[in-house]
Amino acid sequence: MSEQDNKNGHLVIIGGHEDRTREMAILKRFVELSGGAGANIVVITAASTVADEMWSIYDEAFGSLGVDKRSHLEVTSRQDANSEDFVRLVDDATGIFMTGGDQKRLLALLGGSALDSAMHAALKLRGATIGGTSAGASAMSGHMLATGRVELHPEKGSVNLGAGLGFLHRVVIDQHFSERQRLSRLLSVVAQNPYLQGIGIDEDTALVVDIGSGIEVLGQGAVTIVDGRTMITNVADIKDRDTPELIDVRLHLLPAGSSYRLPAGDAEPGRGLPLPLLDFLENVTKRNPLS
């Protein structure tokens, strides 16, 4: 599906370590959704302190996927993130890709800037595709996992959230998920923030969100969803660093190949859509206001 077919925009949320040199199934899909060979792709390396290295990796990958129009958006200050030249690059882009690094650095540089607004406009008004890997994936939601220890068990107070870019809401995203055994960390977030559904994305795996329409899981691993909204817990009453009791957390595992569409119009959810996924699907595909 090309950008021309869909004005709703797409998010390609990647759990890190995606293949950048061989089959490149995920980056290939990002390029297709951005318009194929005619795509105009900008790469935002602001999360990384080795921006040039990051740019050369993705410059080569997108080049080998047939994309001629590729730009490095090297944001090293908030002045950069508010500069007209950089905003114009985003305004012309059909695909915007955020590399890995540190999501706190990314948000400190971009959050609330003119570039941030231009990215929202690109996604919501022009149907552009926004991709992000690792830190670039975590940065996509409104509430962002900022710092957090990985312990054997969920712990009260072990994880801190920050403000992310807000392309999707009521979720929190973690990456390198199975590889770095981060379920207990995601449970820590959800235990204290049951408003948020936790999304854990494995390496070389992407959750592709077709805004207003559906989701798809691509790549080598799986996407784990942790839903604590009906959970019963003592987390409000225990001390910091204690492990909360958690009863009735809902867990979904969507391996690569899973894909779900929202029911069309006022129709009942289709036979294929499991009802426990409906809320999640509505959350992540929601058309959010421009700002």
Added chain:
Amino acid sequence: MSEQDNKNGHLVIIGGHEDRTREMAILKRFVELSGGAGANIVVITAASTVADEMWSIYDEAFGSLGVDKRSHLEVTSRQDANSEDFVRLVDDATGIFMTGGDQKRLLALLGGSALDSAMHAALKLRGATIGGTSAGASAMSGHMLATGRVELHPEKGSVNLGAGLGFLHRVVIDQHFSERQRLSRLLSVVAQNPYLQGIGIDEDTALVVDIGSGIEVLGQGAVTIVDGRTMITNVADIKDRDTPELIDVRLHLLPAGSSYRLPAGDAEPGRGLPLPLLDFLENVTKRNPLS
């Protein structure tokens, strides 16, 4: 609570690596439930190929907890497991403890033997306490985790069950749970066997079952319960080694200190008992027939 207070018997199901030399909170509880200083404890080392070493560890531990009557039940053959002398030792015991090792070895030696029957009679007719750690914990349920790879994700066909001792039913027990990152393995079991609720017990942690009455979690870690009974999955349709899609698995985390009682008589479940735990509680505390 001593054996004298309760004729229903107890199970002390330990996730391995319990403290055997310092505070010994779990072994101390096992001794208390077996009658305290007056307990008569037999140690079954059949799971282990280093039975003498195992015996000397527990001989010392139970001795230092004030227990004078302690015996090593060294079963090295099915003849041993059917011998009158060994059965008499179990008939006289108030506490029966099964060490770690390999649960397949334990069941190959004990399963269906006179000793097996004597253990059921001890638990169900005399209110004895049966403890087991690691392999000795896995062996307690009717369906036993026999062999299984630990992969990053649940996989169809990666885990095989065997017949356990059957002190409790409709569950499957894994141990060293958080330490060896075994959630995906337990999900593999439950995905293919949703009849079973998965119980994952951490090291130096015990699930204490007061038959007919309630449960308690003791020690340093937590007990994880995985309930797939209302799950939606494609596991029946995928190939071996593929990762199933799992929607709406219920997960409970009970840290040390959690304890729940069954509602008394025909009363409604008490305020303290979360309804999603009721089935689990009924399953594991169920008074099962003698054989």
